[in-house]
Amino acid sequence: MKKEIVIIGGGLAGSEAAYQILKRGGRARVIEMKPVKYSPAHTLPTFAELVCSNSLKSDSIENASGLLKEEMRLMGSLVIRAAEATRVPAGKTLAVDRTEFSRYITGELERMGAVIERAEAVSIPADRPLIIATGPLTSDAFAGAVSGLIGRERLYFFDAVAPIVYKESIDFEKAFKASRYGKGGDDYINCPFSEDEYERFYSALTAAEGFASHEFDSLNYFEGCMPIEELARRGPKTLLFGPMRPVGLRDPRTQARPFAIVQLRRENQEDTLYNIVGFQTRMTIPEQKRVFRLIPGLEKAEFARFGKLHRNSYIDSPSLLNKSLQLKGDNSIFFAGQMTGVEGYVESAVSGLLAGMNACRLAEGRETVAPPPTTMTGALLAHITAPSKDFQPMNANMGLLPELPGKDRRERQAERALKDMKAWVLAGSLPDGQSSYPVPEV
Ligand SMILES: Cc1cc2nc3c(=O)[nH]c(=O)nc-3n(C[C@H](O)[C@H](O)[C@H](O)COP(=O)(O)OP(=O)(O)OC[C@H]3O[C@@H](n4cnc5c(N)ncnc54)[C@H](O)[C@@H]3O)c2cc1C
Structure with missing residues (x-):
């Protein structure tokens, strides 16, 4: 037997x-x-x-x-x-x-x-x-x-979960590789924002449509899990001191510190996938495509995985x-x-x-x-x-x-x-x- x-x-x-x-x-x-x-x-x-x-x-x-x-x-x-x-x-x-x-x-x-x-x-x-x-x-x-x-x-x-994009879909005419304060080599891809670009992105993010909340899904967010759009709704400067802070980075094209930065971190050994750091979200999939493609360098981003929180x-x-x-x-x-x-x-x-x-x-x-x-x-x-x-x-x-x-x-x-x-x-x-x-x- x-x-x-x-x-x-x-x-x-x-x-x-x-x-x-x-x-x-x-x-x-x-x-x-x-x-x-x-x-x-x-x-x-x-x-x-x-x-x-x-x-x-x-x-x-x-x-x-x-x-x-x-x-x-x-x-x-x-x-x-x-x-x-x-x-x-x-x-x-x-x-x-x-x-x-x-x-x-x-x-x-x-x-x-x-x-x-x-x-x-x-x-x-x-x-x-x-x-x-x-x-x-x-x-x-x-x-x-x-x-x-x-x-x-x-x-x-x-x-x-933050969205993951295919590296090949990132526009490196705008995005650049660097780590904050030069520590850690070229592990991150950075998307730099001017003030106007940030304002446009901020308005789209705070107005975006989210997933309907399921009763089984109601969460008391703790800070590490806060959706990016919820964080943004606390005020226009919150992201600038949080996941979009530009400190320790200079745009190699202008040598200036950008107004804001979105960082992407390598996700796999093959170096084909990048995670948008700190961008966990409850936005619907069409809204994620629309809003995240306003990030300079991600206009044509293809998503391997969308963000979510449950x-x-x-x-x-x-x-x-x-x-x-x-x-x-x-x-x-x-x-x-x-x-x-x-x-x-x-x-x-x-x-x-x-x-x-x-x-x-x-x-x-x-x-x-x-x-x-x-x-x-x-x-x-x-x-x-x-x-x-x-x-x-x-x-x-x-x-x-x-x-x-x-x-x-x-x-x-x-x-x-x-x-x-x-x-x-x-x-x-x-x-x-x-x-x-x-x-x-x-
Ligand atoms: C709300 C929600 C929506 C999702 N929607 C999708 C979607 O649309 N598309 C998609 O691809 N994936 C979706 N997923 C993700 C995931 O693919 C599914 O949850 C999938 O069913 C996971 O398969 P599983 O076998 O691991 O778990 P399940 O299919 O959930 O099976 C687990 C089983 O274990 C049983 N169980 C749990 N605890 C015990 C216990 N203590 N003793 C005995 N039995 C127990 C449960 O009753 C259940 O039958 C969703 C997940 C969640 C939570």
């Missing part, structure tokens, strides 16, 4: 993990608190509930999310199969009927013999292997248990997890889903896929694995587990992939990712040697 693998949380990650275990002939027990207890955002009693949008984003492989989904097809994902079976028309976007999607996944897990326990986990069970996938709205009692396991300072409760339980994966999603201090405990610092439905599901696959391998006494870093899955896992001083959640984006010189870069990065994923799958990384989908020729 194969060892039972316990999964806490039957969301996107936990459901995919359970399926991966079952399809390898393993035994899976899922502890899910619904319908005994619901988070403020969940309403359905079934598994893998999409709590907000019904979209799993683009299905085109030149797009990071589309590429990730194609890789998941190669790895035989239940979430992607369910999405295709319950798809609603939405052009190139993979949108689903959320009730049918959730029902499909629940039905499939039941049919395959998952043991389902409807209860709130309030402590870390002694069972091993164990997968923790309780998501961004992990219940308070269990969050307490997780912080006891990993250390209080390594569990975060809020996601105060409740989100996630752990300091860079210090806690290896690339196979195992806890460094106890490698029979896996984390999966949004808790690991991936961001998004599909990203959460793919981390569940890997955690399920690896928990199975561990139970069979085999080595755990991670996909090549040239794949979107591998690059995402490498990113969330790479050393980082200021770890923030990350969604799939093309800037995570190692660079390729020359023309049609994105297309060739996508081709390379699928070729490498196919080779990895066929090399037996999936113990059943094949996916549940025919592997397309790349």
